[in-house]
Amino acid sequence: MRKTSTKTLRRGSLILLSLLILSGCDLALFNPKGEIATYEMWLLIASAVVMLIVIIPCIIMAIVFPWWYRKSNQKAKYQPDWRESKTLEKWMWGIPIVITAVLAFIVIQSTIDLNPKKPIKSDKKELVVEVVSMDWQWLFIYPEEGIATINELYLPVDRPLKFRLTSQTVMNAFFVPQLGTQLDVMSGMENVLHLIVNEPGEFQGASYGFSGAGYSDMKFPVIAVPEDQFDAWVTKLQSNDQNPLTWAKYQEMVAALPINAPIQYFHPIDKGIYLRVISQFLDLKEVEEHMKHEMESHHYSY
16 A cells, blocks of 8 residues: 555656646747737647547546446446447537537638738738748848848737748748747748737747758747837848848858858848749749749839
């Protein structure tokens, strides 16, 4: 009896210690700072609760049934000729059908609502940020502002964001957990992601797809500030013309940037660098037509 009590006490202490350790973790997914991330958090919680309706009774039955029908329990009735119960079958089939229907509704509705290409409704003009994953850095281009950064993402609060994503090399995954929605980036292709930040602060973004030796260092700070502070930051970078980003310089960076490169700022930038990154892997005639259209649009009107 003492041995059993000791084992139980040890196991309980181990579980308690684990919970205390985990309590110090920053569970970014459950600390959302944006509209999309908040939706995804409640989606995760709702799905877990619905599925627990099945899991919890199964766990209870897995414990109660063997205990009740143990050999020493004389109260348990032995019924070798028992065949069926209509009432039991209604519950056994009815509950899973209802749960499946609820989960199907949640999945369909959330798929529509969380479509990454769906713009966020707002009275404010969206900020376009072009993102290029490199070995093993992140390049962020603000085409309308004519500036760019390496390994730092500066964003305004309460302004819709449009990320245009591509890769210089292998496939990566762009993700800022507190803002929501992980999306793959691939060479020669563009993915579009719409997000919004609702609270100022500093968050962490990273690559969540293994891409080689420097993958673990593909982290970057995300700094969200009120719009007036963001405008001041843009004006500050635009006032410095000492570090331009040309296509030639971009190619040098691709070849020479070290793992975990320091944060860098660029202004001015060559028009259409993002499209030229994509064009390296596409049919040139198609790219020329696309670039002509983009150059004429407001995205490159700085």
